[in-house]
Amino acid sequence: MPIRAWVACATILALCAAPAAQGRTIKISTWNLDWLTDRAAGDPALPLDVRPRDLADLRRLAAYATRLDADLVGFEEVDSATLAARLFPPGRYRIVMADDRVVQHSGLAVASGLTIERHPDLVTLDVYPPDAPHHLRAGVDVTIGDGTASLRILVVHLKAGCRDAPPADRRPACRTLDRQMAVLRDWITERQDEGVPFMVMGDFNRELTPTDPFMRALQDDGPLTLVTAGRATPCWGGAYFIDHLLLGNQARSWLQPDSLRVLTYDERDPAQARHLSDHCPVSVRLAMP
Template sequence: MGRLTRPDPRPATIRLLACAGWLVAALATQGAMARTIKVSTWNLDWLTARAPGDPALPRDLPHRSDAGLRQLAAYATRLDADIVGFQEVDSPALAARLFPPSRYRIVMSDDHVVQRVGLAVATGLTVTRHPDISEFDVYPPDAPHHLRAGLDVTIDDGTASLRILIVHLKAGCRNAAPADRRPACRTLARQLMVLDDWIAQRQDEGVAFLVMGDFNRNLTPSDPFFRQLEADGPLTLTTAGRASPCWGGTYFIDHILLGNQARAWLRPDSLRVLIYDAQDPAQAPNLSDHCPVSVGLDMP
């Protein structure tokens, strides 16, 4: 993986992250009093062991083979992150195929959707779980489908702690204005109110915090939705001013946001995207339509 480049200011142009190769070594520790941890978010694209034709799955969903799982696991090894927030995974057992118990503890949301969110945390870090943020499911109880809950945990390395929220928000409103009346935009706006409340609570508590996941939104510092989230205090949008090379190039919808002390922990120029070796859409059924996004944090 290489250093990110700033996108061309012209809206019709996408400039890409320059990828010089894989990041094969863990980020180095800066000073005796700091520990650098690598934090990543990765949407794994309907990672499920359910049989084709299961009523909970889309009819055209390709079946993930054992070879495909091994391929994903190889990328998880190359990612080599200490904390991975993942989305669209059906069970802890499947997550453990990518993030083995010898190195990671798996924590997942308790909702009953197929596309659950979760966290893989390196051994040696303590995990304290908080109640899931079920309020992200803004649909009524009798809705035929439901939205994903958020996973809320605190990670502690024995010296410092970090509150983490994993999200997977409603698709279909990547760029529209808050006043857009399409159902997807109205749903996303309601979810962002829930997220705004969670962020405001963390700002009031003064704890270091991080929100990461699939926002399904091209967040920028000037985006009205992002500005709403900053109403109670400044946030660092680690993907700001950058574009991704994933599957040929796009603007980010997978984001990592930092608040309070965690903003000062961000290692400069550490934003990376792990791209797949074969930039061939035929590989997508065995891989994912998202690539892992990561940053380094120098925890005190």
């Protein structure tokens, strides 16, 4: 074989044998921050038993956020973007928050380097009538990208009070959660029909399992991966998860095996730890193509 032909063949073989370019692996977390507000105790917008955090509390929460070191943090129960930025500083993150009429906003902290396309808030999760004395939290709906792949994300905080009861339970909380799940199912169906990779995460206030009727209903139009399935959280004594991450379409194959983590608090005084938050950050890793 002529030398030039041999060199050409060797070059082709080397290119074929070269490893494929690897996509970005991102860490995604959901974290309920438990009435994170700077309003004074006794403010009419707050329950009587809510004690706002002091500067030391904010510093401890910021230290845990640094330790969490996630690329995306879906957070719940935060009063303002200013407070969110105390935990997720502008040098590292951009903050997206729901524009709704509550104190307990949901939002997303997005690491710099990722693109953000914001979609309208999922305001239909507030299934209460307009004249209701209190309102439910809207979902935050964004698409993030790394220049190659993108992921549609919905951050939710659903109605409390129906943690494990059947959907047919006639208590008001269960009836409300049932209506919210119908809204969520419609959003999921739209994403499945579009064929885009997506994730729903946040505080569902529900012990979702693969056999839970609500979980089955969410999968009417296609399978979902419930990252927390079959697991109990080490946060506050090992209860079943109510903070969840659901993956749909191509995002299901992006999940890194055994990447589910829960960041627990180091404080020895349980009362002090619970004052930081009654939830711990839950995270997974996705390998975007």
